[in-house]
């Protein structure tokens with residue numbers, strides 16, 4: 001059996017995924033549209049080893065941990081396809097904080113599936129890799145691809161049509177992303193639990209699901225015409241709706257911290273002054289600012305004076321998950 005290393009990048013949804021139509025197969029209730037980043041990266045080595053009794057995970061130098069059973073369940077899916085039962089040693093590292101709203105589960109499961117596919121000599125097509133990555137983490141289905149990506153909620157009960165699809169390569173509209181890191185601590189309520197709580201308790205949940213297709217259409221049309229303002233409008237609206245929805249769960253989920261709100265206000269002021277920028281925020285406090293590349297100095301200036309902002313990271317749009325080494 002081979003020893004294969006793959007890398008994948010996190011992605012940021014501009015039209016957000018929040019809520020599942022099936023928890024067992026991890027099928028999202030709504031489609032989503034994302035951009036894959038470049039600078040932030042997960043690197044994962046998968047080595048199937050006949051001497052192991054169980055799968056072993058080392059993540060950022062820590063062995064075992066909460067992610068080990070999720071990784072093992074995802075590897076089971078690939079082993080089933082391969083007709084293999086050999087356990088694996090998985091060594092993974094992120095060059096950014098794990099579990100803090102920077103989509104480490106997206107890049108993590110995308111890299112895992114791509115490395116395991118190669119290590120088992122399966123050679124599955126990208127759509128199938130996307131489906132398998134989704135079983136690990138919904139947003140991971142999108143990180144299989146680079147640039148602008150749409151995730152379909154699908155209609156089938158087996159989830160075979162619940163996969164991501166590349167819409168536009170990064171080079172076709174090379175936007176810039178600035179991440180304002182507010183906290184590197186792992187979030188108190190993870191996305192999976194937060195989504196289920198929201199589905200079960202928010203009075204606004206069905207309105208959210210009903211509205212998603214309108215946002216997806218607007219975002220696709222903005223991509224077709226490279227209309228930055230239109231993309232900005234739909235992305236900010238989707239973000240605010242997702243957070244309003246999460247806050248309306250019971251008990252309410254509040255992912256923002258004070259610097260997050262300060263950042264929203266700074267970015268809105270930049271937009272009003274005519275800059276091509278918009279904000280988005282995922283299930284954590286980090287502020288993400290999408291802009292045209294020429295706006296990076298203005299974005300940096302606007303964020304540097306926010307009290308409590310720990311770090312500013314600039315990235316562009318990147319490629320999909322891929323094998324980088326193998327033997």
Ligand code: 2P0
Nearest residue numbers: 013016017137138139191192282283
């Ligand atoms: C998104 N998020 O579309 C949304 C916006 C966070 C906020 O997808 O339960 O870690 O593993 O499918 O993929 C984060 O959710 O959740 C996410 P699971 P995942 O990016």
